[in-house]
Amino acid sequence: AQTIHQWPVAEIKAVGSPLSLGCTIKGKSSPNLYWYWQATGGTLQQLFYSITVGQVESVVQLNLSASRPKDDQFILSTEKLLLSHSGFYLCAWSLDGDWGGGQNTLYFGAGTRLSVL
Amino acid sequence: QQQVRQSPQSLTVWEGETAILNCSYENSAFDYFPWYQQFPGEGPALLIAIRSVSDKKEDGGFTIFFNKREKNLSLHIKDSQPGDSATYFCAATGFASALTFGSGTKVIVLP
Numbered sequence: 001a002q003t004i005h006q007w008p009v010a011e012i013k014a015v016g017s018p019l020s021l022g023c024t025i026k027g028k029s030s031p032n033l034y035w036y037w038q039a040t041g042g043t044l045q046q047l048f049y050s051i052t053v054g055q056v057e058s059v060v061q062l063n064l065s066a067s068r069p070k071d072d073q074f075i076l077s078t079e080k081l082l083l084s085h086s087g088f089y090l091c092a093w094s095l096d097g098d099w100g101g102g103q104n105t106l107y108f109g110a111g112t113r114l115s116v117l
Numbered sequence: 118q119q120q121v122r123q124s125p126q127s128l129t130v131w132e133g134e135t136a137i138l139n140c141s142y143e144n145s146a147f148d149y150f151p152w153y154q155q156f157p158g159e160g161p162a163l164l165i166a167i168r169s170v171s172d173k174k175e176d177g178g179f180t181i182f183f184n185k186r187e188k189n190l191s192l193h194i195k196d197s198q199p200g201d202s203a204t205y206f207c208a209a210t211g212f213a214s215a216l217t218f219g220s221g222t223k224v225i226v227l228p
């Protein structure tokens with residue numbers, strides 16, 4: 001069975017400090033990987049996606065970056081946090097192959113709650 | 118541009134009632150519509166989905182009604198239970214397009 005693990009569960013950080021969030025998927029090779037951001041009580045905004053190791057596409061510009069150093073790992077980071085970065089960060093995976101074809105269910109992790117003060 | 122709209126923003130029903138959640142979309146190329154259920158502090162999980170070739174999909178107490186001509190769909194939660202209290206997101210996608218989520222409907226089921 002596939003499992004998705006996000007870390008840390010929660011973070012409280014100061015404005016201007018760096019951030020690194022991680023996501024690991026086990027039990028599935030070469031998945032499509034995604035980072036989503038959710039404001040409190042808000043919708044889900046896709047930030048990045050990756051269909052293979054070393055390749056990451058940015059969907060929105062939020063002074064964040066993402067990397068995929070391994071097939072099963074996706075990292076979200078920034079060197080300087082802003083207040084607007086607060087929210088709930090969700091990693092997700094889907095089956096490879098028909099990217100964007102509307103056939104791929106997204107499987108979300110439990111998320112990381114980020115508070116920037 | 119909000120491509121997927123949901124209403125109402127929140128909905129309170131009594132246990133045993135049917136909750137009706139609405140969703141509309143603008144992009145005629147969308148052909149797959151999943152609904153996700155999210156409990157507080159958790160990631161969303163796929164609840165039920167429909168393709169545009171169908172006008173109805175049932176799974177347990179959840180039913181999607183889809184109207185392609187009007188570009189809208191609804192999720193009916195039959196015999197609502199307190200455990201169904203959650204936020205429900207309508208989403209849509211089509212060929213070569215990312216999954217687009219609506220703003221969500223928070224459902225509260227009172228015992």
